[in-house]
Amino acid sequence: MAKTEIDRLTQLLSRLPGLGPRSARRAVLFLMKKRESLMLPLAKAMTDAAASIVNCPTCGNLDTENPCAICQSPKRDHSKICVVEEVGDLWALERSGAFKGLYHVLGGTLSALDGRGPAQLNVNQLLDRAGETHVQEIILALSATVDGQTTGHYLTECLTGYEVDVSKLAHGVPVGGSLDYLDDGTLTAALKARRPTN
């Protein structure tokens, strides 16, 4: 077997999240069968993406434009900033179409275990933006995990004194979720946050 090329490709592919050594081998065989239609276009798409995509210096989003299309857009509500952990969370919110303001990507959460403090996150840039006069609301869209909530508390404290409203996502029953399968924490939160049916 061609130890060099095939093994190197398998080894690199197996580093992708969701692919282990076995599925990487399957992917390599699949790619070798579709050289012209998939393998070369994929190689080119990666080279192009690596060359053209940058992190927006304002919000941290990935885009070919600088600043990114969201930060540039006059159609977005520039008075609201939604704080997310990662670019993937920003994409998820964009897919939902529920938010028309701007974003701020923290780059993770505070984590004592992994040794990530405020200096490792884009906290200062957020405070700078919170100080701008047109910004009225900061929405914390962080994970409902211990680290996510700790980060939320920390940011809320940092933002005291700034003339902005700070809000966070509601906890409750997921749409489509059955009560039977929900954990106690979510049920308690949903019950506490109950609303009149009008």
Added chain:
Amino acid sequence: MAKTEIDRLTQLLSRLPGLGPRSARRAVLFLMKKRESLMLPLAKAMTDAAASIVNCPTCGNLDTENPCAICQSPKRDHSKICVVEEVGDLWALERSGAFKGLYHVLGGTLSALDGRGPAQLNVNQLLDRAGETHVQEIILALSATVDGQTTGHYLTECLTGYEVDVSKLAHGVPVGGSLDYLDDGTLTAALKARRPTN
């Protein structure tokens, strides 16, 4: 968002086996974080592999050499040919280290449902090789599925009249397998093929 580059990369990655749209998005974000260490090397590895790796005209294996390293090797037993469905099966046998002969990749199985007849498989090349004087045994290492076994029967018939022994893999209890979880077919086969314990 940069619809063009990121979406194109996501769409191409999601065509790999084992990656759906969601895991492709995760993979793209992972790649964007590791541009120099993973994304560009991966693109290069793909371009290199596409350019340098060919199917061996004799056995169908993938290699940079032509004929492939296995067919060329004087250390392999050239009197035995192991017939497999796909290159992945050849790799699996090579990893086991249990076989030191040559291979022949059929390129699939006969399948009435998918309209694959003998003309779509490398059957004629196998018969040509079976006719060579130094070949003594053809081992059919095909899947224990209906299509695999049909293909095995067909090849056995084709090879009648050639001066070669035709054998196939044993059926039985997988090593590490518990009887409790085995299907009836495997249990029946293992019982029928029982051997003295000496």
